[in-house]
Amino acid sequence: MDELEFRRRIYANPADDDDALYTAAQSDADNEAFWKDIKSLDDKLRNAANVPVPDDLANKLILNTSLVEFNQHKRRNRWYIGLAASVAFTCGIALTAWQQQHTELDQAALTHMYYAEHEQPVGNARITPQLVNAKLAQFGAELDPSIGKIASINYCLLDTIRSLHMIIETPQGRMSVFLVPDNSQVAPNEFSDPVYKGTSYALQKTNVLVIGEKSADLPAFTSQLQQRLKLST
């Protein structure tokens, strides 16, 4: 093998272990030195080619693939989600219709009591008799402020009916008064659950529900309310 051929082959692959190359290196010191030289160059190339890999690249790649696939999967299944949503919507309507027939007003009011326990007056706005009567006016009623301190007055939905909920601090205890402007739904005169008890009466077309804790003197408060909560003239 001549020197040019030897060099070409070593340049092309310094790790070539062909016997002909070994023979050529053994018979010529220049060839041997050249091979050694190119092997050391190759070590440098190999070392330099080993550029640092970004931190945590493997996990990034796996995450990226799973995210892209997940999103595609989601898109592919969107018609299905649409169908599911419309089924849910239909069920919602049916359930509401069913509830309108079956849910009792008193049960709705009692359920609301547990939400209302956590319902603090928003922003500490002062509840004046004017504010109370402005809200009551929408229900065709007005209230004598001497009934007690109005702790809160809020609209709420009782069994899908927009109602008014007042919490009043009285000597008989903390009382809740609900005005439900629909007398087609009748609440029983007396009702209770493990924590609260309640009573109701009709103020013309409006149902009035009074709910207090088990220990509260409900009849005394209700009779005061009947005198002080009047239809507005």
Place this chain on the structure above:
Amino acid sequence: MMKEKTLRYEALVRALHSDIYRYAYWLTNDKSTAEDIVQETFLRAWRALDSLQDEKAAKSWLITILRRENARRFERKQFDLVDVEDVSVSGSDDQDSHAEVRQVRKAMSKLAPDYREPLMLQIIFGFSGDEIAQQLELNKNTVMTRLFRARSQLKEVLSPPALQRGFQSG
């Protein structure tokens, strides 16, 4: 079935992502472009994973996908005003490395891509002349000539100036 595919995929990523990234780096001369096309490569690999029958073929399969992604990038770049070759030069963001390593990287980044690519298949993946020929769809003589030229050019650029002078005057 899905779980098995996931495990297979994660094993593939962990075993080969470093070398594939390095190869992408030398293909593009740019860290973030390399990361982008590696991401695209492994995403395509996931989608086509069922077609990979032989785990031994995984390396060359991924390299094929990667090279295709890189070619796509060039097609897209034709519509842009930025010249790809100007985006970044290897070594410029390589402050941690030893000066000599930086110098070698710079020299490698300046090699013509036709020379650099077979060289990287050889030194990163340990491919033989035949394997490189197959991967790049070239005949083996062409590959060996390019490898010879790649190393002889690097040798010339990287030889200490004193020695070159000595060689020239002697």
